[in-house]
Amino acid sequence: MTILGEHRDIAAAASVHDAAPGADVGTGTTGGTGGAWQRRFGIGDRRFARLGALELESGGVLQDVTLAYESWGSLDEDRANAVLVLHALTGDSHVRGPAGRSHPSAGWWEEMVGPGRPIDTDRFYVIAPNVLGGCQGSTGPSSPAPDGRAYGSRFPLLTTRDQVAAERRLREQLGIGHWALVIGGSMGGMRALEWGVSHPDEVDRLAVIAASARATADQIAWNNAQIASIRLDPEFQDGDYYDAGDGPRTGLGIARRIAHTTYRTAEELEDRFGNRPQGQENPFDGHGRHQVTSYLDHHAEKLARRFDANSYLTLAETMSTHDVGRGRGGVAAALQRVTARALVIAIDSDRLFPPALVQEMAVHIPRARWQVASSPIGHDAFLLAHPGLAEWISDLLGV
Numbered sequence: 001m002t003i004l005g006e007h008r009d010i011a012a013a014a015s016v017h018d019a020a021p022g023a024d025v026g027t028g029t030t031g032g033t034g035g036a037w038q039r040r041f042g043i044g045d046r047r048f049a050r051l052g053a054l055e056l057e058s059g060g061v062l063q064d065v066t067l068a069y070e071s072w073g074s075l076d077e078d079r080a081n082a083v084l085v086l087h088a089l090t091g092d093s094h095v096r097g098p099a100g101r102s103h104p105s106a107g108w109w110e111e112m113v114g115p116g117r118p119i120d121t122d123r124f125y126v127i128a129p130n131v132l133g134g135c136q137g138s139t140g141p142s143s144p145a146p147d148g149r150a151y152g153s154r155f156p157l158l159t160t161r162d163q164v165a166a167e168r169r170l171r172e173q174l175g176i177g178h179w180a181l182v183i184g185g186s187m188g189g190m191r192a193l194e195w196g197v198s199h200p201d202e203v204d205r206l207a208v209i210a211a212s213a214r215a216t217a218d219q220i221a222w223n224n225a226q227i228a229s230i231r232l233d234p235e236f237q238d239g240d241y242y243d244a245g246d247g248p249r250t251g252l253g254i255a256r257r258i259a260h261t262t263y264r265t266a267e268e269l270e271d272r273f274g275n276r277p278q279g280q281e282n283p284f285d286g287h288g289r290h291q292v293t294s295y296l297d298h299h300a301e302k303l304a305r306r307f308d309a310n311s312y313l314t315l316a317e318t319m320s321t322h323d324v325g326r327g328r329g330g331v332a333a334a335l336q337r338v339t340a341r342a343l344v345i346a347i348d349s350d351r352l353f354p355p356a357l358v359q360e361m362a363v364h365i366p367r368a369r370w371q372v373a374s375s376p377i378g379h380d381a382f383l384l385a386h387p388g389l390a391e392w393i394s395d396l397l398g399v
Helices: 160-173 187-198 217-231 234-239 249-263 266-273 291-306 309-320 331-335 355-364 379-383 387-396
Strands: 047-055 061-072 082-086 125-129 181-185 205-209 341-347 369-374
Touching (some): 249 291, 249 379, 266 291, 331 355, 341 379, 341 387, 355 369
Parallel strands (some): 082 181, 205 341
Antiparallel strands (some): 047 061
């Protein structure tokens, strides 16, 4: 057990994946931004892989699929040093690097990925895709459909298996036979686990952090509240809002407030904010806010500027349908398929993915290593640097 850190507010890819700013590649929106990335912002460090048509678990077909991704390090001659890093719900491919016009947020895991870091880019070729259904360059609801209009309400339901199928196409296009490591936290951990179950021969090592083998009733309930807040926003317009302004930013902001509260602990919020007013504002006059309200407002506004509400819906619904045991004889039987050297990590204060739920994976994955990190922060602690995680990942990679 370890205490997590304190709160803190290339080569080797094929040239056909590169594109100059303004090129007809990527999936920028066709009308209003809706918070999604657009080509006019510049591609930044993104590269794009055109994957063609993708058959979905539902039986439908998603045409002209593109995955945006970023990479660091170099692929060895034997192509055996590739690491796949998978982001959470509102994350993206920008694991490392500064924020800017092309990348709305700074790298979200710089403490873990980079030269000399636990996932050492001097040793490994690291790839981080923006998830299928996302809004930072990969095909999602804000992308142009074959008729040239944004998908909007026409975008299909996706499952975790669909997202992994797209990532597998990316692996094939890059000429990588197998992953040295697949790693992810939260929603990224769900996809990492699905990789290990669906394609055990293609994953040498697996690290699942603050995630579970299936969605629970509690998780589905919280997702439902967030989904409803977006759908009930008058600006949602049944999902077809891209040519009508900024879209359901109010509803998306409410969803973010709900989610962010579940990502932290009551104890941490109390310790940081208590019932204190925000600055000179007076909560008794009907307009003034408490400090914790201002904190949630900040996160709501920040997300609404950089994320698309339809993508939020798509990914929340994907998380709610996550179940590695579906059609495989149940969770325990499915987890027995994993052959990778596996590491499963829980956070002791995580109210969304409590340790007992996370431990189910460690119990049923053959020879899995089980660790519990201690933190007052809750679920979001998986994003923070701490010596335990660095040690565990380094050990998994044989450093």
